[in-house]
Amino acid sequence: xxxxxxxxxxxxxxxxxxxxxxxxxxxxxxxxxxxxxxxxxxxxxxxxxxxxxxxxxxxxxxxxxxxxx
Amino acid sequence: xxxxxxxxxxxxxxxxxxxxxxxxxxxxxxxxxxxxxxxxxxxxxxxxxxxxxxxxxxxxxxxxxxxxxxxxxxxxxxxxxxxxxxxxxxxxxxxxxxxxxxxxxxxxxxxxxxxxxxxxxxxxxxxxxxxxxxxxxxxxxxxxxxxxxxxxxxxxxxxxxxxxxxxxxxxxxxxxxxxxxxxxxxxxxxxxxxxxxxxxxxxxxxxxxxxxxxxxxxxxxxxxxxxxxxxxxxxxxxxxxxxxxxxxxxxxxxxxxxxxxxxxxxxxxxxxxxxxxxxxxxxxxxxxxxxxxxxxxxxxx
Numbered sequence: 001x002x003x004x005x006x007x008x009x010x011x012x013x014x015x016x017x018x019x020x021x022x023x024x025x026x027x028x029x030x031x032x033x034x035x036x037x038x039x040x041x042x043x044x045x046x047x048x049x050x051x052x053x054x055x056x057x058x059x060x061x062x063x064x065x066x067x068x069x
Numbered sequence: 070x071x072x073x074x075x076x077x078x079x080x081x082x083x084x085x086x087x088x089x090x091x092x093x094x095x096x097x098x099x100x101x102x103x104x105x106x107x108x109x110x111x112x113x114x115x116x117x118x119x120x121x122x123x124x125x126x127x128x129x130x131x132x133x134x135x136x137x138x139x140x141x142x143x144x145x146x147x148x149x150x151x152x153x154x155x156x157x158x159x160x161x162x163x164x165x166x167x168x169x170x171x172x173x174x175x176x177x178x179x180x181x182x183x184x185x186x187x188x189x190x191x192x193x194x195x196x197x198x199x200x201x202x203x204x205x206x207x208x209x210x211x212x213x214x215x216x217x218x219x220x221x222x223x224x225x226x227x228x229x230x231x232x233x234x235x236x237x238x239x240x241x242x243x244x245x246x247x248x249x250x251x252x253x254x255x256x257x258x259x260x261x262x263x264x265x266x267x268x269x270x271x272x273x274x275x276x277x278x279x280x281x282x283x284x285x286x287x288x289x290x291x292x293x294x295x296x297x298x299x300x301x302x303x304x305x306x307x308x309x310x311x312x313x314x315x316x317x318x319x320x321x322x323x324x325x326x327x328x329x330x331x332x333x334x335x336x337x338x339x340x341x342x343x344x345x346x347x348x349x350x351x352x353x354x355x356x357x358x359x360x361x362x363x364x365x366x367x368x369x370x
Contacts, residue, residue: 055334056334063288
């Protein structure tokens with residue numbers, strides 16, 4: 001007979017950190033797409049800014065993942 | 070129709086056999102780099118060997134491609150000049166005119182070095198050739214230098230030291246102290262009873278900013294680079310273990326992009342940290358310096 005049907009494993013520290021990072025990266029992309037929609041000629045400049053913002057937002061996920069136990 | 074299927078069937082049988090066998094060893098890369106041999110008391114890990122190989126390759130390739138700079142550029146020289154011009158356009162307004170001549174070689178070297186080191190994990194042979202000492206565990210012969218925490222910490226330490234020396238030389242200790250601890254309120258507009266307590270607050274804020282400069286910035290730089298490259302290496306190994314043929318291909322392209330972005334972000338951040346203190350001559354025209362000045366005591370992560 002099965003005594004264990006489902007379980008959640010892993011650590012919540014990494015999960016929460018990555019959740020925040022994912023939301024941040026998504027927001028950066030959201031605002032980038034909106035800006036390009038307003039001003040399609042500035043597409044490359046907006047791309048550079050968006051990628052920069054995404055790199056910063058993603059870094060916090062690595063703190064959460066690697067700074068803990 | 071059936072003959073075509075019969076002809077193609079032998080190509081798909083290996084997939085059916087390979088998948089269950091490889092799925093068992095779907096483990097990633099361990100965080101500590103394995104020592105290959107010992108030089109006296111010092112163990113030399115596979116990441117350290119990769120730093121030497123990539124540095125040597127960079128020196129040789131750039132020498133061959135650019136050669137002696139001529140007035141009418143050869144194609145290799147034009148390529149290198151294009152890249153230098155692109156980086157200078159981005160980094161120049163951030164650092165300011167006083168320090169750009171001395172700081173630009175540092176930033177260019179950082180960018181190219183980190184870029185090729187990040188991409189070294191994609192070269193065939195890195196991460197796949199294994200060796201072992203006698204009966205010990207299998208170790209990779211080569212591993213990207215930034216997939217090891219030591220690599221990124223060492224790089225960040227060197228870059229940060231260079232940045233600090235540049236800032237001390239071009240901004241001077243007086244400017245630094247005024248920028249960190251000085252009272253930024255306007256003496257004419259603020260009444261005296263408020264001005265002097267504000268000075269005290271700004272001194273404490275300066276102490277916080279010292280913590281941010283000497284702790285938060287190196288940690289954030291090294292962790293960002295390490296996390297991205299180690300995560301990419303881990304991902305590639307896991308995907309290769311699940312299905313060796315075809316599945317890692319989109320992840321290779323993602324690693325290409327990540328390599329470029331992380332190299333660019335590292336160089337740009339070092340330039341921002343230098344420019345915060347040296348870029349006073351041209352005024353705070355650009356958005357990033359304004360953004361950082363508006364929040365004293367917190368640093369960009």
